Each structure stands twice: as C-alpha cells, then as structure tokens.
Amino acid sequence: MSRIELRVNGRNVEVEADGRTLLTHALRDxxxxxxxxxxxxxxxxxxxxxHVDGKAVKSCTILAVQxxxxxxxxxxxxxxxxxxxxxxxxxxxxxxxxxxxxxxGMIMMAIDxxxxxxxxxxxxxxxxxEGNLCRCTGxxxxxxxxxxxxxxxxxxx
Amino acid sequence: MNETxxxxxxxxxxxxxxxxxxxxxxxxxxxDLVFPGQTYAAFVRSPYAHATIAGIDLASxxxxxxxxxxxxxxxxxxxxxxxxxxxxxxxSIDGTPARVGLHHALAVDAIRFxxxxxxxxxAETRDQARDAAxxxxxxxxxxxxxxxxxxxxxxxxxxxxxxxxxxxxFEWEIGxxxxxxxxxAGATRRVTLSLRNNRLIPNAIEPxxxxxxxxxxxxxxxxxLTHQNPIGMRGFFAIMLGLPSENNxxxxxxxxxxxxxxKAPAYAEEFAVAFAAKMLxxxxxxxxxxxxxxxxxxxxxxxxxxxxxAMDDNGRFLGLRVHTLANxxxxxxxxxxxxxxxxxxxxxxxxxxxxxxxxxxxxxxxNTCPVDAYRGAxxxxxxxxxxxxxxxxxxxxxxxxxxxxxxxxxxEFPYQTPLIYCxxxxxYEGCLDAALGLADYAGFEARKAESQARGKLRGIGLSAYVxxxxxxxxxxxxxxxxxxxxxxxxxxxxxxxxxxxxxTGAHNHGQGHQTVYAQIVSERFGxxxxxxxxxxxxxxxxxxxxxxxxxxxxxxxSAAVHSCDKIVAKGRAIVAHMxxxxxxxxxxxxxxxxxxxxxRTVAFVEMAQAAHGAASFPTDQIEPGLVATSFFDPPNFxxxxxxxVCEVEIDPETGVVEVVAFxxxxxxxxVANPLIVEGQVHGGVTQGIAQALWENxxxxxxxxxxxxxxxxxxxxxxxxxLPEFGLCFWPSPTPVNPLGMxxxxxxxxxxxxxxxxxxxxxxxxxDHVDMPASPEKxxxxxxxxxxx
Ligand code: FES
Ligand code: FES
Numbered sequence: 001m002s003r004i005e006l007r008v009n010g011r012n013v014e015v016e017a018d019g020r021t022l023l024t025h026a027l028r029d030x031x032x033x034x035x036x037x038x039x040x041x042x043x044x045x046x047x048x049x050x051h052v053d054g055k056a057v058k059s060c061t062i063l064a065v066q067x068x069x070x071x072x073x074x075x076x077x078x079x080x081x082x083x084x085x086x087x088x089x090x091x092x093x094x095x096x097x098x099x100x101x102x103x104x105g106m107i108m109m110a111i112d113x114x115x116x117x118x119x120x121x122x123x124x125x126x127x128x129x130e131g132n133l134c135r136c137t138g139x140x141x142x143x144x145x146x147x148x149x150x151x152x153x154x155x156x157x
Numbered sequence: 158m159n160e161t162x163x164x165x166x167x168x169x170x171x172x173x174x175x176x177x178x179x180x181x182x183x184x185x186x187x188x189d190l191v192f193p194g195q196t197y198a199a200f201v202r203s204p205y206a207h208a209t210i211a212g213i214d215l216a217s218x219x220x221x222x223x224x225x226x227x228x229x230x231x232x233x234x235x236x237x238x239x240x241x242x243x244x245x246x247x248x249s250i251d252g253t254p255a256r257v258g259l260h261h262a263l264a265v266d267a268i269r270f271x272x273x274x275x276x277x278x279x280a281e282t283r284d285q286a287r288d289a290a291x292x293x294x295x296x297x298x299x300x301x302x303x304x305x306x307x308x309x310x311x312x313x314x315x316x317x318x319x320x321x322x323x324x325x326x327f328e329w330e331i332g333x334x335x336x337x338x339x340x341x342a343g344a345t346r347r348v349t350l351s352l353r354n355n356r357l358i359p360n361a362i363e364p365x366x367x368x369x370x371x372x373x374x375x376x377x378x379x380x381x382l383t384h385q386n387p388i389g390m391r392g393f394f395a396i397m398l399g400l401p402s403e404n405n406x407x408x409x410x411x412x413x414x415x416x417x418x419x420k421a422p423a424y425a426e427e428f429a430v431a432f433a434a435k436m437l438x439x440x441x442x443x444x445x446x447x448x449x450x451x452x453x454x455x456x457x458x459x460x461x462x463x464x465x466x467a468m469d470d471n472g473r474f475l476g477l478r479v480h481t482l483a484n485x486x487x488x489x490x491x492x493x494x495x496x497x498x499x500x501x502x503x504x505x506x507x508x509x510x511x512x513x514x515x516x517x518x519x520x521x522x523x524n525t526c527p528v529d530a531y532r533g534a535x536x537x538x539x540x541x542x543x544x545x546x547x548x549x550x551x552x553x554x555x556x557x558x559x560x561x562x563x564x565x566x567x568x569e570f571p572y573q574t575p576l577i578y579c580x581x582x583x584x585y586e587g588c589l590d591a592a593l594g595l596a597d598y599a600g601f602e603a604r605k606a607e608s609q610a611r612g613k614l615r616g617i618g619l620s621a622y623v624x625x626x627x628x629x630x631x632x633x634x635x636x637x638x639x640x641x642x643x644x645x646x647x648x649x650x651x652x653x654x655x656x657x658x659x660x661t662g663a664h665n666h667g668q669g670h671q672t673v674y675a676q677i678v679s680e681r682f683g684x685x686x687x688x689x690x691x692x693x694x695x696x697x698x699x700x701x702x703x704x705x706x707x708x709x710x711x712x713x714x715s716a717a718v719h720s721c722d723k724i725v726a727k728g729r730a731i732v733a734h735m736x737x738x739x740x741x742x743x744x745x746x747x748x749x750x751x752x753x754x755x756x757r758t759v760a761f762v763e764m765a766q767a768a769h770g771a772a773s774f775p776t777d778q779i780e781p782g783l784v785a786t787s788f789f790d791p792p793n794f795x796x797x798x799x800x801x802v803c804e805v806e807i808d809p810e811t812g813v814v815e816v817v818a819f820x821x822x823x824x825x826x827x828v829a830n831p832l833i834v835e836g837q838v839h840g841g842v843t844q845g846i847a848q849a850l851w852e853n854x855x856x857x858x859x860x861x862x863x864x865x866x867x868x869x870x871x872x873x874x875x876x877x878x879l880p881e882f883g884l885c886f887w888p889s890p891t892p893v894n895p896l897g898m899x900x901x902x903x904x905x906x907x908x909x910x911x912x913x914x915x916x917x918x919x920x921x922x923x924d925h926v927d928m929p930a931s932p933e934k935x936x937x938x939x940x941x942x943x944x945x
Contacts, residue, residue, distance in 0.1 A: 018284065029283075034189035035182015037414075039362040040447040044868035047362060075182035084180070092176040093161060095832050098840065099667030100179030101363040101414030107180060122881075129876035133868065135362050135415050136667045138843030138905075139876040141836055 004068045008033070009077025017064050023057075024048045026064035027074060035075040035104045039133065046132030049105035049112075050074045056112030058105075058131070075104035078111075086152035087111050087145075096145030098136035106132050110146040111153075119150045161832055164687075166680040167896070170832035174686065175671040178412075185411040187366035187383045188444040195368075196225055198430050198443035199286035201276040201293045202452070203268040206524040206861030207315060208297035210266055213276060218292040223285030227293065228277045228433055230263030237399055238262055238432045241425060244491040246638045247327055247498055250517075255327040258318030258522060260488035262429040268297065269317050269487035270526050271862055272452030277429050279441055302524040302861035306461045306482040309523045317487060317522045326485055326520040327494070331502045332575050336513035337467075340476025344467030348549040354538045355928045356459035356484065356854040358871060359531050361666075363414020364445035365454065367427045369434035376400070379407045380431055385416040386704025388662040391696045393423045398431060403696075410694035413666035417844070418530035419454045420666065421706050422491040426453070451866040455493075456854055457531020459484035460501075460538050466546045472554035474509050474565050479516040479542065486527035493529045494520065499577075499637050500535030500625070506574040507543035508585045508621045508798060509565040514575045524861040526854075530706060532844055532906040533624070540622040541928075544911030548618070549924060558619050558915065559593060566621075570889075577637075578625060580796045581891050583824060588887040589621060591822035592800035595883050601804070614807040614939075615817075616920025619800060620911035626708035626900030627795035627893065644790035645709065646701045647716035649678065649724055651783035653769035655762035657684065660692045662702005663713035668902065669833040673710065674717055676830060677896075681721035682761050683748020701788070708797070708900030712789055714829065715894040719787035727783065728764040734774035735759055735767055795891045795899040799823035801842070801908035805916040809943075812936025814917055816846055820883040821908060826890045826899035834901045835884055841905020842882055847874040848906070849913035853929045872929065 004015045008031060015021075015030045027033045027050070036059055039047035048059040051073040078085040087110050090096065097103040106129070113120055113128045120128065125146045126139070134142060165171040178184050215227045241260040248254055263274050276293050280286035301315040308314055309324045317324055341347070368381040378400065384390055387410035395403045413420060426443060434441040445453070460481050467476040483497035502516040551561035566585040573579045593599075601617050608615035628634070628643050635641030650658040659674050675689040692698050702713075725745050732750040733740040736759065742752040750759040759767075767773050771781035804818040819842060828834045851872025855864045865871040890897030910928060917930045921938050 020284070028189075029191075032191075033182070034186075035184070037186070037363070038188070038444075039364070040868055042447065042867045042869055045362060045447070075180075079181055088180040091180050092172055095161075095173065095836050097173075097176060097179055098669070098836055099361070099363065099413065099415040100176070100184050101186065101361075101412075103179050103184075104182050126877040126879075133362060133873055133875065135360055135417070135844075135873075136840045137836060138839035138841075138874070138882070139879060140839040140843075140882055143876065143881075 002065055004064050006067055006070060006072055008072045009074060015064060019065060021064045022060050023062050023064045023067045024059035027059060033074050033076050037101055037104060039101065044131065046109060047102050047105040049108040049132065051108060051112065056109050075108060086156060087149035090145040090149035090152060094141050094145035094148055096137065096142045102132065102134040106134065106142055110149055113146065114150040114153050119154055122147060164685055165676060167677055167829055168827065169830065171672055171676050171830055173669045173672045174675060175669065186363055186414055187368055187381050187411065190368050190381055192368065192370055192440040194439050196279050196281060196437065196439050196441050197283040197286045198433065198441050199278045199290040200274040200426060201278065201290045201295065202272045203264065203275050203297065204271065205268055205297050205299050206271040207300040207302040208268045209300065210264060210268065210275065211296040211298050214294040218278065218289045221285065221289040221292055223281035224289045225279045225281065226437055230261050230265040230275065233263055233429060233432055234261060234265050236436065238428065239397060241423060241428065242393060242396065243489055245494040247329055247494040249327045250330050255489065255494055255520065256321045258321060258488055260425065262425040270524050272449065274426055274429065277433055279433055279437060304523055304525060304856040304858050304861050306484050306521055306523065309521050317524065321522065324522040326489060326522060328517065328519045329498050330515065330517045332515035333513060334515040337476045337478050337515040340513040341467045344475045345470050346468040346553055347465055348546060348553050349465045350546055350549055350925060351463045352542065352545060352925060353927050354458045354460040354462065354541055355848065357457040357531055357848055357852050358451055358854050359417045359419035359454055359457060360450065360873060361415030361417055361419055364447060364450045365420065365424065366444040367430050368440060368442040369431045370440045371435045371438055373438045377405045378431065378435065379409065381409050381411065382427065383413050383420060384410045385413065385421045385664055385666055385706050387664055387694045388696055388699055388702035389704050390423065394431060397428050398435060408696045410664055413664065416666040417532040418457065418534055418706060421704065422455050422529045448866060451871065452863055453526060455490045455529035456486065456526050457528065458538060459528055462542055464542055464546060466550060468550060468554065472550055472556060472561050472564050474511045476513040477505060477511050479505055481516065481518045483518055483520050484523055484525065484528060485520050486525045487522060488527045490527040490529035493527065495639060496530050496535045501538050503576045503578050504536050504539035504624060505543055506576055507540065508567060508623050510567045525856050532841065533903040536624040536903065537907045537910060540620065540907045541911045544620040544622065545914065545925065548915045548918065559589060562589060562619065562621050579793065580623065581793055581893055582889040583796065583798050584887065584889050585621060585798060588798065588822045588824055589800045591885055591887045592802050592820060595822060595885055596802035596818065596820040598802065608806050614809060614920040616805050616916040618803045618912045618915025618919055620908050620915060621800045622908040623796050623798040624903060624907050625794040626797055627711045627791050628707035628709045629794055630792060631790050643703055644788050645703055645713035645716050646786065646788045647713055647720050648700065648784065648786040649720040651724060651765045653766060655688060655765050657689045658692055659689060659717060660699050661713045661717065662699050662704065663710060664694045664705045666705065668705065668710060669830065670710065673829045673833065674714065677714055677717055678721055681725065684761055708902040711795060711894050711896060711898035711900055712791055714896055714898065716787045716789035718895045719789060720785040723785035723787065724783060728761065730779050731768055731774050732759045732764055791893050793893045795826065795893055797823065797825050797899040797901065797904055799904055799908055801912040803912035803916040805913065805920055807920050807935060809939035812932035812939060814850055814930050814935055816880050816913065819880055822885050822887045823901065823904055824887050824889050824899065825901040826888055827897040828886055828888065829898060837901045838884055838905045839882055841903060842909045843874050843879060845906045845909025846879065846913055847872065849910040849928050849930060851929050
C-alpha cells in the first residue's frame with residue numbers, strides 16, 4: 001500500500017492504494033469519481049480519458065503512483081456550479097451522446113484537442129478522436145459538437 | 158439538422174433532458190455502485206473451446222488473500238441452479254422441437270466455447286478475486302473443435318452435445334416450396350448467390366455488469382443489472398433462483414451504456430453471480446472486462462446462405478428459394494431461435510412483390526460464443542441477401558440497379574407477403590427517388606470519371622430495405638412459438654402539485670426515452686417538460702413491461718398516449734363539476750379546460766389539484782386522485798423502410814475501400830424527435846458500414862480460439878473512417894399505433910451493409926464480395942481485374 005497525494009478537480013486528496021492501482025481505479029474506487037469510465041482492458045476505448053497536468057491521458061494507462069503530485073481534471077470538475085463548460089453544452093446542443101458511456105472521455109479529449117488546435121476543422125477532429133470509441137453515435141454529432149465547442153471556447157478565451 | 162428547442166412537442170427536435178447528468182459525470186451505471194459489505198466476483202474461464210473438465214483444484218486459490226468462496230459448476234448445479242432457460246420454442250419441419258443443448262451457468266462437465274466460465278471466485282476486492290481466479294487449476298481434456306458451419310454438419314464432425322447428431326439443433330422452413338418450384342419452372346432468367354453474413358461482436362462500450370444484494374431476513378433479492386429489459390428479467394431470475402415469487406425480487410437497471418441486443422439475453426454469468434450472492438448473503442458485484450465481453454457477449458449474424466431468384470425476361474421477380482445455415486454458437490441463447498427464423502426469413506420478400514418464396518433455415522451448434530440478437534437481429538441478414546440478389550438481377554437483365562427495384566416494388570398497401578407478414582404502409586418508389594436525389598445519383602458518372610482520373614475506382618450501391626419493428630402483436634408472436642406478452646405498459650401519475658411521473662417498462666439505453674416520453678406527455682397535457690419525470694428500469698416502481706429492443710419505442714409511447722387520454726378524460730369530468738356545466742360541453746386544448754357555457758377556465762394543474770382535493774365533485778361518481786395505466790398491444794408490427802445509397806472509392810494500389818458518401822431516405826412513419834432519430838440512423842449506418850468493411854469475428858479454424866478478441870484485432874468503426882451522412886425522412890405514417898410511428902433504431906444497420914457491398918461490387922464490376930470487404934480481399938480482386 002502506498003499513500004499517494006493528488007490534486008483532483010482543484011482539491012488536494014490522498015489515496016491509499018496498492019502500487020499496481022491504476023489512476024482510473026484510484027479515481028473511481030477510492031475517490032468515488034465514477035464519471036470516468038472503463039470501457040476496455042487494452043487502453044483503446046478512451047472512456048477513461050482525464051487531464052493530467054493539463055493534457056489528456058487515458059487514466060487506465062498510468063498507475064496512480066505515477067500521477068502523484070499531479071493536477072488531475074476529471075469530467076466532474078469541468079462545470080462551475082450549474083454552469084456547464086462550453087464543450088459540455090455543445091455535446092447537449094448537438095446531440096453528441098446517446099448512452100453517454102463514452103461521453104466523459106470524449107469531452108475530456110475534445111477539450112484537449114481544442115487546447116492544442118484552437119479551432120480544428122472536421123478532418124482534424126476525426127483524426128484526433130481516433131483513440132476514443134463510441135458505439136452509439138456513429139461519431140457524426142460528436143464531430144459537430146466538438147467543432148461547435150471549439151468555437152465557443154475560442155469566443156470565451 | 159432541424160432547429161433544436163429545449164421544450165417542445167411531438168415532432169420537434171427537443172434537446173435531450175437526460176444529457177445533463179451524462180455530460181457532467183453524474184450518470185449512474187451499474188459498475189458505479191458499491192454497497193456495504195460489497196464483494197467482487199471474477200470468473201475462471203476455459204482457455205479451450207472444446208474439452209471435458211477432468212478436475213478442478215481450488216486449494217491454492219482458496220488460500221489467497223481476501224478469497225471468500227470459490228464456486229464450481231458442479232456445486233451450483235447441486236445447490237439447485239438449473240440450466241439456462243430458453244426464450245423461444247421452435248419446431249423443425251417434421252414437427253419435433255428444437256434440440257436444445259443444456260447450458261449451465263458454470264460449465265459442469267464440458268466446455269463448448271473458449272471463455273466459457275468454469276468457476277466463480279468471490280473475494281473482498283476486485284484484484285483479489287482476479288488474482289485468485291488466475292490461480293485456480295483446472296485440468297481439461299481437450300476435444301476436437303468445429304467452427305465452420307459446413308464442417309459442423311458433416312457426419313464425422315466433432316459433436317458438441319450428447320444426442321444431437323451433426324450438431325443440428327433444428328431445421329425450420331417457411332413459405333411454399335411447391336409454389337417456388339412452379340415459379341422456377343415458369344421463369345426464363347435466374348440468378349444464384351452464395352454468401353456469408355459475417356459474425357459480429359456487439360461491443361456496447363459499457364461492459365456487462367451486475368451487483369446483487371440478498372436479504373436473508375426477508376428472503377428478498379435486489380439485482381442491479383445493466384440490461385435492456387430489467388422488468389422482463391425479473392421473471393427469469395425468480396425462476397432460476399427458486400424464489401417463491403417475483404415479489405421477492407427487485408431488478409434495477411440504472412443508466413445503461415449501450416446494448417444493441419447484447420444486453421437483452423439472460424446470461425450465464427449473471428445467474429451465477431446472483432446465485433452466489435444468495436449463498437453468501439453478501440452483495441456480489443461483477444463487471445466484465447472487455448476481453449470477457451469479446452468472448453462471451455452474445456455475438457451477432459453468422460449465416461451461410463445460398464439463394465436463387467427466378468425472373469421473367471423483364472426482370473420481374475417470380476420466385477425466391479433460400480437455404481441458410483445459421484451458426485448458433487455452442488448453445489441457443491435466449492432469443493436466437495426467434496432471430497434466425499421468424500425475424501430473418503419472414504423479411505425475405507424485401508420491398509418486392511415476389512409471388513412465391515420458400516426458405517429453409519438450419520440451426521447449427523459450433524464451438525463458438527452463442528449468437529443472439531444484434532442490432533437488426535435477422536432483418537439485416539434478410540435485407541443483405543435480397544438486396545444483393547436485386548443487384549445481381551440488374552446485372553443479369555442489363556438494367557440499372559434503381560430500375561430493377563422500380564420494376565418489382567410493392568405499390569399497394571396493406572400488402573400480404575407470402576411469409577406471414579402484412580406490410581401496413583409505405584411509399585417505396587417515393588423513398589427511392591428521395592434517396593437518389595439526395596445522393597445526386599444522376600451526377601455519379603461524372604464523379605466516377607473524376608475518380609478514374611486520379612487512379613481510383615468509384616462505385617455506387619443502393620439498398621432498399623424493409624424491416625419489422627414495434628414488437629409486437631402478442632397473439633401472433635405466441636402463435637409462432639414465443640410466450641406472447643410483447644405489449645408495453647405506461648402509468649402516468651399526476652401529483653397534487655401538478656408534477657407528473659411517467660412510468661414505463663421500456664428501458665432507455667441511449668434512445669432518449671426520458672426526452673421523448675416527456676415530449677409526448679407535455680404536449681398532451683399542455684404542461685412544461687420539466688414538470689415531467691420519466692421513470693424506468695426498476696421493478697419496485699414499474700409494475701409491468703417488456704423492455705427495449707426491436708425498435709419498439711412506439712409501443713410504449715402508444716401506451717403513454719392512452720394513459721394521457723384517460724387522464725384528460727377524467728379531467729373533463731372533474732372540470733364539468735367545477736364549472737357546473739355539462740360534460741359534453743367541456744373541451745381541453747393547450748393545457749386549458751374550458752366550456753362555451755362558462756367564462757371560467759381551468760388549467761391542467763388546477764384540475765390536478767382538484768382531483769386530489771376531491772371536494773369539487775361527487776366522489777361516489779368520480780374517484781379522487783389522478784393516475785392512469787395503459788397496456789398497448791399493437792395489432793401488427795410496423796414496417797419501416799428506406800433506401801440507402803453508398804458511394805465508395807477504392808484505391809487499387811492498397812485495396813482500401815473508402816466510403817466517400819452515404820445518403821439515406823427513411824420511412825419511419827411519424828418522427829417524434831428528428832434530432833434523436835437522426836442520431837439513431839447515424840449510429841446504425843455506422844455499424845452497418847463497419848459490418849461491410851471492417852468488423853469480423855474470426856475463430857481459428859484449427860482450435861476455435863477467438864482471434865479478434867480485443868480492440869487491437871477487431872475492426873471497430875472510428876471517427877476518422879467515416880464520411881458525413883446525408884439523411885432525409887420520407888414518412889408514411891402507420892395506422893397500427895396512435896402516433897403513426899414505425900421505429901428507427903435498427904434501420905441503419907439493416908440498410909447500410911448491402912448498400913456498401915453493392916457499391917464495392919459496382920466499382921470492381923464483380924458479382925459478389927463477401928463481407929467484410931477488407932483491403933486484402935479487395936486488393937486481390939483489383940489484381941485479378943488488371944490481369945483480365
Ligand atoms: S478504459 Fe482506458 S482506454 Fe479503455
Ligand atoms: S454514446 Fe454510447 S458509446 Fe458513445
């Protein structure tokens with residue numbers, strides 16, 4: 001068991017976990033932040049995507065101990081109070097989700113895409129989402145939502 | 158896209174109300190739940206596809222940290238867990254019932270597919286359960302395996318089940334072989350086709366999960382289960398667990414992360430976990446890892462079919478003869494006997510007036526994962542066959558693929574096919590023209606020339622599908638071998654303060670029910686959507702229901718309409734007393750009761766208060782309170798139809814097929830919410846394109862190992878491999894339900910595969926390419942083309 005200090009959604013937290021505990025399990029099981037989902041065991045679905053020190057990371061690909069001291073942002077930390085992050089609002093406006101299971105990972109990835117590309121075109125969004133699987137939407141409206149969310153994030157910046 | 162609104166009526170693109178929790182991480186999925194005293198389950202799974210179990214050594218595993226109990230199949234059977242129930246009784250041509258291979262929740266003596274569970278470990282933590290499962294020693298005696306359908310019915314094939322020779326579960330037929338013989342005798346032209354409908358793995362992104370609490374004190378169980386039909390599952394679990402009545406069992410499905418059919422069966426693992434929770438008297442949770450999903454979630458499709466279509470010289474279809482070997486996998490999964498028979502072969506008439514049809518389906522066991530309903534469930538297999546045949550017919554006659562369809566379309570409704578179904582309504586040619594317009598069919602030759610100039614091969618493919626949805630008419634289904642009971646219920650409770658609860662046994666797993674039910678009730682009552690709460694997926698709240706599959710939302714929504722009508726009618730009686738006017742003079746519109754005989758009006762909410770107050774009307778004539786329940790059993794299926802047009806570009810250097818355009822005109826009848834319906838089509842079309850080009854579950858022919866058991870090996874559709882879709886609706890509202898809705902959830906997965914393969918064949922100028930049209934296959938065909 002190790003004691004791991006993290007900063008999650010702006011709060012300092014401590015997790016007592018096995019060395020082998022993945023960040024995703026630390027978030028879900030230890031901190032009960034269950035918005036971060038697990039959709040695979042080969043690090044390919046992207047459902048578990050969070051931000052670690054401002055960059056999108058599949059939280060099933062790193063150990064919790066590797067994230068020690070890092071600043072972690074999960075889907076639960078995006079909205080301020082009742083006010084949605086513009087990317088969250090765009091997913092609602094453009095029907096970018098159906099079952100909603102892939103959605104937290106999609107939104108965290110989408111914000112990372114905008115952080116890196118500004119206002120990406122459709123082709124860029126499609127290429128950048130290659131590591132996030134959605135079985136429901138056919139991606140069509142996710143792409144629209146990400147492009148619209150990028151617009152709105154740009155307007156707010 | 159239509160303009161979206163936050164509050165709206167039937168037919169408007171209302172933004173989804175369920176999104177709020179799902180986009181903020183507040184969704185509630187089964188794996189998110191942890192109960193006091195929680196334990197965790199892990200399965201020991203067979204690495205072999207066919208073996209007998211010679212022994213199981215639990216000694217070292219039992220000593221592992223945190224291990225509470227390890228259960229084997231023998232132990233569960235001895236403790237009274239029966240084999241899995243079957244959901245459909247199918248009879249063979251000779252009248253004998255299907256030969257059902259017994260399926261134990263945990264294998265007792267024999268293993269029949271790779272990944273079949275052998276033992277169940279319960280431990281204090283997930284990791285401890287996993288570690289101990291890895292330590293269980295099972296001694297297997299390997300047996301020869303069979304994967305291939307044709308090989309499985311050979312005399313010397315390895316036999317999976319005692320007493321089931323040549324692995325044949327049933328041989329079933331539909332239609333008239335004599336009529337078909339006569340049609341062929343009178344035909345001047347014919348085409349024949351052999352094809353494989355590739356096996357698919359559903360891959361809902363949320364894996365299967367269950368968390369079971371047993372209360373020994375009152376002998377009651379609560380099962381949290383990610384499932385498409387939680388209310389219906391209660392009966393299965395009660396029987397399997399030997400509970401004295403369904404009342405001792407509560408099944409709850411909270412948010413469900415996609416299903417596509419794979420969360421409709423009654424699964425082995427879930428029964429084992431529930432039984433273990435009762436034995437242990439502690440909550441037990443199991444969440445499948447993705448590898449387990451690949452190995453054990455019921456797969457889809459897997460047909461080997463030969464067919465012949467007889468025509469006259471003008472290409473008018475005269476007769477159709479079909480023979481299909483359907484791969485059942487190692488056992489008959491809950492609904493699969495239905496899927497491969499009545500959900501498949503009944504649809505073989507397609508959109509065409511074919512006077513004589515006969516189909517024979519043989520269900521065959523192999524050493525593979527059991528197969529069951531997957532998005533479309535039988536109907537995609539039928540549409541793929543008939544739409545491939547239509548294009549072959551066009552080639553044979555020498556007419557355009559649109560023209561051959563025009564010559565054969567059904568034009569008058571209702572239309573009784575030779576295969577039980579009676580199509581209620583449609584406008585097939587109108588839909589075709591709409592789709593061709595959307596796809597700029599006329600401009601194709603110019604685009605083809607442009608592609609050619611770049612060294613690419615371009616092809617265009619049509620498919621004109623029809624399917625049966627809105628499951629279903631209970632009496633008809635019971636007569637075909639089911640248990641009937643395919644209605645849906647809806648209870649509406651209007652609270653004294655005017656807020657409204659809508660309770661229904663349908664269960665959302667991505668379809669936006671919370672929005673659509675609220676839309677309908679809000680419009681009927683003239684109240685805002687945010688005063689309406691839609692409740693699903695909890696047997697303690699919902700009395701009756703049969704779940705969500707087979708694009709059957711119209712059934713539950715029709716029950717909602719009837720409940721609304723009952724409440725509005727009761728309101729009129731109450732308001733007649735409040736206004737002191739005759740009942741016949743009370744009208745209700747836009748949320749307001751009024752009467753020409755009075756200058757007072759009563760809003761819906763005031764009426765609700767009065768209904769509960771019970772002071773303004775005689776309670777010996779009108780009961781207080783405001784609740785209505787309706788059960789809707791549709792008189793017929795609905796028959797959504799549409800035309801999909803796919804355009805592909807093939808790079809002959811690499812064999813890669815790119816879908817460059819995909820357009821669809823669909824008749825879903827009236828559309829409740831275009832935003833949501835378009836989303837359903839996007840998802841369905843994507844799964845259909847993926848079946849045609851990438852997805853394929855491959856078992857090693859030598860040892861029946863699943864070679865496509867991860868996202869590294871299985872061709873999931875990704876964002877970067879798809880075009881933008883062009884969609885339009887071409888509605889012919891159905892008369893079989895009060896909303897005129899037909900259903901839309903499976904359409905894309907049905908219409909797309911033949912459209913894609915027809916386009917690929919068009920580009921290459923070949924008769925047929927089996928799915929998936931992988932680069933290797935296409936590259937070979939391009940080479941052959943160059944040589945010739
Ligand atoms: S769970 Fe992390 S990528 Fe799938
Ligand atoms: S919305 Fe269901 S997996 Fe993406």
